Amino acid sequence: MSDATKNEGRVGDGTRAVRAGLPEPAKNEPTLPGPVFAAHFHLPGEVSGPYAYGRDDNPTWTLLERAVSELEAPGREDTETLVFASGMAAISAVLFSQLRAGDAVVLPSDGYQVLPMVGAQLEAYGVEVRTAPTGGDAQLEVLDGARLLWIESPSNPGLDVCDIRRLAEAAHARGALVAVDNTLATPLGQRPLELGADFSVASGTKQLTGHGDVLLGYVTGRDAEAMAAVRRWRKIVGAISGPMEAWLAHRSIATLQLRVDRQNATALAVAEALRQRPEVSGLRYPGLSDDPSHKIAAQQMRRYGSVVSFTLPTRTRAERFLAALRLVEDATSFGGVRSTAERRRRWGGDAVPEGFIRMSVGAEDPEDLVADVLRALDESAE
Numbered sequence: 001m002s003d004a005t006k007n008e009g010r011v012g013d014g015t016r017a018v019r020a021g022l023p024e025p026a027k028n029e030p031t032l033p034g035p036v037f038a039a040h041f042h043l044p045g046e047v048s049g050p051y052a053y054g055r056d057d058n059p060t061w062t063l064l065e066r067a068v069s070e071l072e073a074p075g076r077e078d079t080e081t082l083v084f085a086s087g088m089a090a091i092s093a094v095l096f097s098q099l100r101a102g103d104a105v106v107l108p109s110d111g112y113q114v115l116p117m118v119g120a121q122l123e124a125y126g127v128e129v130r131t132a133p134t135g136g137d138a139q140l141e142v143l144d145g146a147r148l149l150w151i152e153s154p155s156n157p158g159l160d161v162c163d164i165r166r167l168a169e170a171a172h173a174r175g176a177l178v179a180v181d182n183t184l185a186t187p188l189g190q191r192p193l194e195l196g197a198d199f200s201v202a203s204g205t206k207q208l209t210g211h212g213d214v215l216l217g218y219v220t221g222r223d224a225e226a227m228a229a230v231r232r233w234r235k236i237v238g239a240i241s242g243p244m245e246a247w248l249a250h251r252s253i254a255t256l257q258l259r260v261d262r263q264n265a266t267a268l269a270v271a272e273a274l275r276q277r278p279e280v281s282g283l284r285y286p287g288l289s290d291d292p293s294h295k296i297a298a299q300q301m302r303r304y305g306s307v308v309s310f311t312l313p314t315r316t317r318a319e320r321f322l323a324a325l326r327l328v329e330d331a332t333s334f335g336g337v338r339s340t341a342e343r344r345r346r347w348g349g350d351a352v353p354e355g356f357i358r359m360s361v362g363a364e365d366p367e368d369l370v371a372d373v374l375r376a377l378d379e380s381a382e
Contacts, residue, residue: 013188014257016074021067021250035060035247056235060243064250065218068208071187071253072200072220079193080227081220082234083246087183087203088114089239090217094179094199095148097233098226101126103147108134110160111152111181113349135160135293140170151197152181154293156334157344157358159184159284159309161293164300168196177226183207184334188260189303193222199230207306207335209252210259214245259337259363263306266369267361271308273370277377282311282356306361307334309344312380315354318343320380322357327364327372334360339369 011019022031039054051057065081073079084090095118099105105122107115109131119129130146132138134155139162143149149171153162168178179199180192186207192200202208204216221227234240241249264287271285286297287304297304312318322330328339332347339362345354361369 012257016070017188017256018254020070020253021063021065023063032247032250033059033063035243037243055238055240058240058243058246060246060250061241064241064246064253067250067253068187068204068218069220071256072182072191073193073222074191076193076222079220079222080224081218082227082231083204083241083249084217084219084234085239085241085245086215087201087205087217089237090201090203090219091115091181092118093230093233093237093239094201094219095122095150097229098148098177099125099127100147102128104128104130104145105148105150106130106132106139106142106146106176107150108132108139108152108155110134110155110158110351111150112156113347115150115152116349133160134158134162137162137167139167143167143171143174143176146171146174146176148177148179150179150181151192154184154286154297154305154307156181156184157307157309157350157352157356159286159291159293159305159307161286161297161301163296164190164192164195164197172196184305184307185301185303186256186260186305186335188257189305190301193220195300198223198226204249205335206333207260207263208256209249210256210335210337211248211252212331212333212336212338214248214252216241216245216249260303260306262363263335263337263361264303266364266366267304267306267308269366269370270359270361270373273374274308274310277374279313279317279377279381280310281313282309282353284309308359308361310357310359311353312355312357315343315345317380318355318357321376324376324379325372326376327369328359328376334358336360337363339364 036059041051068081130142178197180197183202200220331340341359344358
């Protein structure tokens with residue numbers, strides 16, 4: 001951990017993001033070393049030292065992992081981060097390393113659309129899978145006897161929020177581990193480990209890297225034994241990040257606070273504009289003062305994310321709206337500097353209306369983006 005990030009109370013999020021994971025300064029060396037491309041390393045004699053084989057560890061991963069740990073758990077020395085090839089690789093590593101046949105796991109019923117596929121595979125391995133919605137802390141009702149509670153807050157794509165601290169305390173009282181998918185919030189939005197979770201898991205593909213050009217995932221944990229199992233799973237499965245992707249991710253983290261603040265402020269402006277439109281229903285953004293999740297979100301989140309969701313009356317209207325947008329790309333994923341939106345039902349995996357839109361707000365000028373959205377709504381009504 002670099003000197004500038006050792007003391008949580010002395011630096012802000014921007015300073016921490018810019019300095020996170022940097023090695024100690026060395027004369028004539030780059031401040032952020034370039035990616036290390038190596039399948040193997042010099043290893044004479046007995047096996048010792050951190051780097052032996054490229055599937056196990058890489059110096060470029062090490063710096064990125066330190067950076068993420070400094071964001072997820074500032075000032076703490078008892079956490080570890082492991083990077084993966086994708087967010088799903090990270091999610092799978094936690095679930096499949098911690099669960100055995102006969103265990104029970106609690107998943108959100110309204111979470112990321114690939115979770116049901118994961119649940120089906122866990123059931124094939126003899127794990128009992130229970131589900132409940134994120135909102136209203138409903139997962140509490142099916143927690144007894146579970147080995148692991150999986151939380152996604154805010155949920156994707158519905159943007160419901162649960163009381164992470166309450167659920168974590170209840171899970172631990174019942175002997176269960178707690179993992180939180182922190183993708184949508186980012187470490188600058190909330191810190192699950194500080195709220196009691198054992199794992200903070202995220203797709204770095206999204207806002208952490210923010211440019212839509214890197215696939216990456218990570219797991220940050222505070223229990224050495226549990227993280228050793230996650231590391232072992234990574235070694236077995238080989239779902240590792242390439243060094244170039246890891247380097248790009250680390251470079252991108254330097255602008256995280258700038259991007260997050262701009263995107264959060266603009267997302268709120270877009271949500272407030274959408275609130276005035278009669279054809280818009282089901283508008284959700286945790287930063288809106290009247291959002292059903294705002295009270296809980298305000299207690300545990302420091303920023304509310306870049307994603308806004310809402311519903312237009314029909315599939316046809318939603319498709320006309322998307323086609324009319326000029327500053328928003330019709331694409332999946334979220335968190336990038338270029339705004340994107342999609343009719344989420346087209347994938348078939350989310351229980352949302354046909355006209356449901358998930359919009360990811362980028363770093364465009366707020367006035368331009370709001371104007372583009374309102375114009376597209378007007379044109380799509382014709």
